Amino acid sequence: MRIFDVFSMALRNMFKRKVRTFLTVLGVVIGSVAITLMMSLGVAVNLQHQQQIEQLGHRANRINVWVDTWSTGLNDIVVDDDMVASINAMPGVRVATPIFTLWTSLTFTHGPYMADLQIRGILPEAMPYMGLNVSEGRLLTDDDDFNIVFGSAILTQFRHPRDRWNWQMSPWGDISQEATLDVLSMPIQAFVDFGMEMPGRPYMIEGVGILDGMEWEAQTISYMTLDRVVEIQRDLERFLLSMGSFWGTSVDDGFSELVVIAENADAVSHVAEGLRALGLENVWYDMEWINQQRESTESLQNLLSAIGAVALFVAAIGIANTMVMAIYERRKEIGVMKVIGASIKDIRRLFLLEAAMIGALGGVLGMALSALVSYIMNTVGMPFLDNLIWGATGDVSVIPPWLYMLGFGFSCGVGLISGFLPARRATKISALEAIRTS
DSSP states (O other): OOOHHHHHHHHHHTTTHHHHHHHHHHHHHHHHHHHHHHHHHHHHHHHHHHHHHHHHGGGEEEEEEOOOOOGGGTTOOOOOOHHHHHHHTTTEEEEEEEEEEEESEEEEEEEEEEEEEEEEOOGGGGGGGHHHHHEEEEETTTTOOOOOOOOHHHHOEEEEEEEEEEEESSSSSSSGGGGOOOTTTSSSSEEEOTTTOOOOOOEEEEEEEESSSSSSSHHHHHEEHHHHHHHHHHHHHHHHHHHHHHOOOGGGGGOOOEEEEESSGGGGGHHHHHHTTTOOOOOEEEHHHHHHHHHHHHHHHHHHHHHHHHHHHHHHHHHHOOOHHHHHTTTTHHHHHHHHOOOOHEEEHHHHHHHHHHHHHHHHHHHHHHHHHHHHHHHHHHGGGTTTTTTTTOOOOOHHEEEEEEEHHHHHHHHHHHHHHHHHHHHHOHHHHOOOOO
16 A cells, blocks of 8 residues: 555544544643643743853852851861862862952052052952953953052042042042043052051052952952962061061961852852862852752652643553554454455554554644643743742743654654554454454
8 A cells, every 4th residue: 555545544534533533632732732831831940040040140150168267276177278279170160269358458549549448369360250350451460469450449449638538439529530540550559557557568569450340349349469468468467466466367377268160050069069078168159049949940840741741641541542442443444454455564554644643633733732821821920830930030931942843742652652552453353353243
């Protein structure tokens, strides 16, 4: 038999018993809609998570570590250069840097203006990965000595000593003086604030860049290389020891703050586990709450997918039942086909094609209905799905093209699998017995 003849026979047989075919196709439609919509919820959740990661930007790969250096006697963990080197060698780590903030401010003088700035020491290679970019000049390099990259709000922090409120670019200041202050054009003298109106050691510092951005780390904080900030801190400690007023921990007790940049967002949790394995307990990262959301929604996604799979399994039983009933009702037809020369292969192909056509028809209608229901869910809203992911603002159901194809493929596959045993049974019917008993 030609394939066209087999196809036409299968099509005619489908519509001989319209009610039965309709109910069987309806079962496939319900199953395909169920599994497609359940999977679309998972796709929507994954998209929401991806959007949240993109909104985090560079912070998605960042891990913050805090060490209680004040309890050094009770805590054996010391974040020193050796530990930083070992962390940098960990799998999944792009770069790790201690962050050391001076206990005291540096008083900068630039012409008639002065400013008290918060200075952080950092390894220069970590700056680009922390989202620190410059609007003017450049970032720090390993070759820098007493060079500084100013925060983006640097011009608002300089003031005239005779008028503490005459800020250079504050909303209430005289912004016409902006052109008179160019912090990158000439060296700036800085003093450590020792207190007690005693002048500290002067440092000649050269500004090499001004950060860009409105984040607090790029706006109000200025950066120098870690070695230079540690050197300034040691100068301060020696002075305070000489005055008998030094208390607390020393810079030699290790760094209290550490920033670790992972290679990507997926590696963050593994790197954090490695840090905790080193004994660093105070580890936190912005990706942690997103990962917690993922874990809490995975079980719900699995449950919804299982519901869809059960519906599709029920549809498969319906197809198998329809095909078995068709075999019993068409025993004489099968016998006649064998007598007139139809091969076993043709008979098997006929019943498999009928089952596949039922699955395909149900798949097409199911995908169309899935698109409609998904549109209604996203337009009208489903209150019980609002908490599927915290802070979700996008669609609750997303059906990409690949999911339509997958749903249709599932339906066709279910039809073929459900029709395999009935088709095999049809090929084993004796032609003479079928004609005699029908």
